[in-house]
Amino acid sequence: MAKDFLLEIGTEEIPASYIKPALEAMAAMLSKTLSEQRAAHGSIQTMATPRRLVWLIKDVAEKQEAQTIEITGPPKAAAFDESGNPTQAALGFARAQGVSPDELQVKQTGKGEYVVVSRHQAGISTVDILSGVLADLIQDIPFPKSMRWGSLKVTFARPIHWIVALLGQEVVPCTYGNVTSGNTSYGHRFMSPGPFEVTEIDGYVEALRERFVIVDIEERTERIRQLVAACAKEKNGTIREDEGLLDEVVQLAEYPTAVCGSFDKHYLELPQEVLITAMRSHQRYFAVVDDAGKLMPYFVTVNNTLTRDPQVVAHGNERVIRARLEDARFYYVADQKVSLEDRVEELKEVVFHSKLGTSYEKLERFKALAEHMADQVAPEQKPTVSRAAFLCKADLVTGTVSEFPSLQGVMGRAYARLANEDAAVAEAIYEHYLPTHSGGALPSGTAGALVSMGDKLDTVVGCFGVGQIPTGTADPFALRRQALGIIRIILAKDLSLSLYDLIKQALDGLDGKLTEPKEQTYQAVLDFFKVRLQHFLIGQDQPQDVVDAVLAYHLDPLVETVAKISTLKAFKESETFEPLVGTVKRVVNILKEPVDGDVDPELFVNQAEKDLYQEVVTCEQELEKVLAKRDYGDVLERLSELKGPIDHFFDDVMVLDKDLSLRQNRLALLTRIANLFQQLADFSRLVL
Structure with a gap:
């Protein structure tokens, strides 16, 4: 019979930001533990207040599911003699497993026939399972900071005062520090501070409500x-x-x-x-x-x-x-007694990073980057970009931002307006901080977008250049968010900017600051952006195989890369997708590695290879024009026309001919075909 399980950990007031992650982590650990222990369970509800963390698991099996296990012994050939009698090896195995030789079975395995013993294991009670793991699970709940209290060695976000652990009406024994589990909980600290017994899990929420605690x-x-x-x-x-x-x-x-x-x-x-x-x-x-x-x-x-x-x-x-x-x-x-322009000089006294210099030095670097981008995509905006970049960090040394750091940019815009700066400059000062989180609003204006990207790119490249690369647990300069912000701005604004070029420009601006090799830093930053783009696109419901296929050969410019991905995504829904991809995969599988060398038409002996070669040459010429128009639907349509000639080639031609010159020539032809498709994606990565 299934019963509900209730776990309540009563504590001193836990910081608000700690609660949700702790609830989610413990719910996952409880579910995993029960599943691994073969104890079926239903949904998990999490509840909390500042003084308690609560998990309610519905329909938990009273005991784990029984199972039959097989213990493998010696090979059959070693376990029995020619007459079928058990050898010493079989007798020793039977003795070790506590069974008679007659209970030994022979089973076919991947390594041949082996002697096995089947053993039935009855399930132990879920109360015993939970009792054995609860203390460890409580210890493993992650918090940004944990503490010890009294003379105890255990840690938690705040001191624990009580633990309620019930499976149905039965207490699950557990001791953590100096607190032993039971069925006693407490109401509101001030309005109903006394203890009460949780007699029914179904009545737990209402019992707390009566004691001025809304736990849901x-x-x-x-x-x-x-x-x-x-x-x-x-x-x-x-x-x-x-x-x-x-x-x-x-x-x-x-x-x-x-x-x-x-x-x-x-x-x-x-x-x-x-x-x-x-x-x-x-x-x-x-x-x-x-x-x-x-x-x-x-x-x-x-x-x-x-x-x-x-x-x-x-x-x-x-x-x-x-x-x-x-x-x-x-x-x-x-x-307001000091203008933003006059405050810029004060940035020379503000350290941005011990290895990357002051905020003023950073300003000079990203201002140059923003102006470089303006030259390429919005030359008419360059004066606005230049002025906004010059002023955008000045509010960091104002009293208001010192008191309220979250107002950086906001106060810069306000003071710029008071100083009668151009409206676009004032707005760009504010918008250069956008986006402030992964799904946050983007700069509405071009100037703000370019200054934002310049600032963020300088931070990303600079940190990589001094060895401060994000890890799984630490990203103090929010480089992942900054890189994603750059990606989102480029795509949203449809900016024809080269990421390769921008990273190189940023590296050039950091001459004299870098502690890591320049080429190594360049590649590391590029790989970092590639991963961020991959995660972003998959999060936007782009198929992972399509994303991987395009990113295998293309990253820059981003707007074109995403256009290729969108085209391939639509192509996956067409009837011609599987046949074409199957043909291209066959080309790639035969090649294994690209073959160097030109194709020599004089070596063709079969009409199918002559026809294919002529089709490839024509396609190469036409594709160059189609690619220039950036219409990747037309590119795909033109590539699809190669399927028929390729199939005829495979039907009529022995690619891996004994004659090495013929083989090499045919592989060189297939290499040119693969190169054509690679202008769109690595088709071998597409999932049929």
Whole structure:
């Protein structure tokens, strides 16, 4: 009979950002453990509050599935004599396995006939399985930082106070540190701090709710949405949408309540982003906006307890935010006393990287890169690109950005506007930081896009050039994100830029800074971009075999590479795909390796090879023109016309002729055919 399994780990308050990854990791480990131990189970539900991590597994088998195992002994020839009697080898094997010689069986294996013993293993109870692994699984839950407490040697994100581990109504014994599992849980720290027994897993969620703990994350999220929306509605406003803040606040309260507060209207003179950041980053307040999306002088806070007098709480929150906003106003006013242009000089005192120099040196490098790109794709934008690149890092030395680092770029744009810089320059200053995450918004303008790519490329190439390459666990300069940002911008803007050229330009700008060999760095960066492009395209639902086939021979320019992939993806759905690819694979399989040397028509002895050669020559001439138009559908259509002549060639011609000169000539012809198809992709990698 299947039973539900409940695991609750009760702790001190765990940081909000730790919770979701921990839940996912433990769920995966529990599922893997049960599967490996042949204990069937149903779905896994994860729940949490700041003080507890919870896993509820439905329909867990009471015991593992029984199995029959075979133990292989000596070969039959060594186990029995000519009369079929067991030898000492067979007798010794039987004795070691605790069976009589009569129970030995002979089984055919890949190595011949061997003596085997079949043994039935009854399944052990799931309680025993879980009891034996829970402590190790708890220890293996990953956290950015773990801690020890008391004199214990075990670690966890925060000290553990209780563990509930139940299979049905039976306690799963487990000890972690000085805490032993049981069926005792606890309610809200302040509103219902006492212990209670979990007598029924089905009633666990409701029992906590009665004790002012909403353990279901989705339920708590929806409760907060409704509470803060109601508060904003009282002020004739709505909550500014902020899923990131909501996700964080959800993990800060076990029983959320909401209170509305206000601030002086004169603070609305500050840039909207400054106000939002001051409320969000430090205080985790939700901003209230009007129907036009403009900030109102109100905010909503989420608390972890029921409040007797909301006004008292609101006044306390108002005092806190008033101090934060006053600081922001002070910095904002002070920053305007020095122009962005004058602040650029201060970047000479800001270290970007110990081996790559100051932020000013970096600015000079990526400014040159951005101007180089502008020359190629938007020469009319070069003055805007140049000015934006020069000013875009100046806000890093302002007081506002020092206090609120997330406002880099935002304040640069604001101060540029106040200084009457061109609107396109101001916007490019902000947009050069985009995208800020893997699926984030891209620069809308060309100038911002080029400055963004220049900045990101200098960082990627520079870090590779000094040996700071991302690992599986560390990417301190977010090089993966930066490379992906470059790829996304090039593709979205349809920029005819050569990645090969840009990497070389970036390397030239880093002369005197590199600690790694230049050619080695160039290839490493190129490979890095190739992997990032591969992951990006597969994530965009491009077939992996098509992506691999095109990237085997093509990477640059990116827009053309992606066009080839899209063409091949569409081709996979056609009736001619399998026949053509099958023919090309036959060409590649016979070649194994490309053959050097020219094709000599004088050595042809068969009409089929003469016809194929003439078709190849014609195709080579026509394909050059079609490729220049970058219409890869036409390229594929022209290549498809080679199928018939190739098939006739294989039907009528012995490629691997005994005459070496004929063989070499025919292989050289096949090499030219392979080269034609390779202008689109490595067709041998396509999956039929």
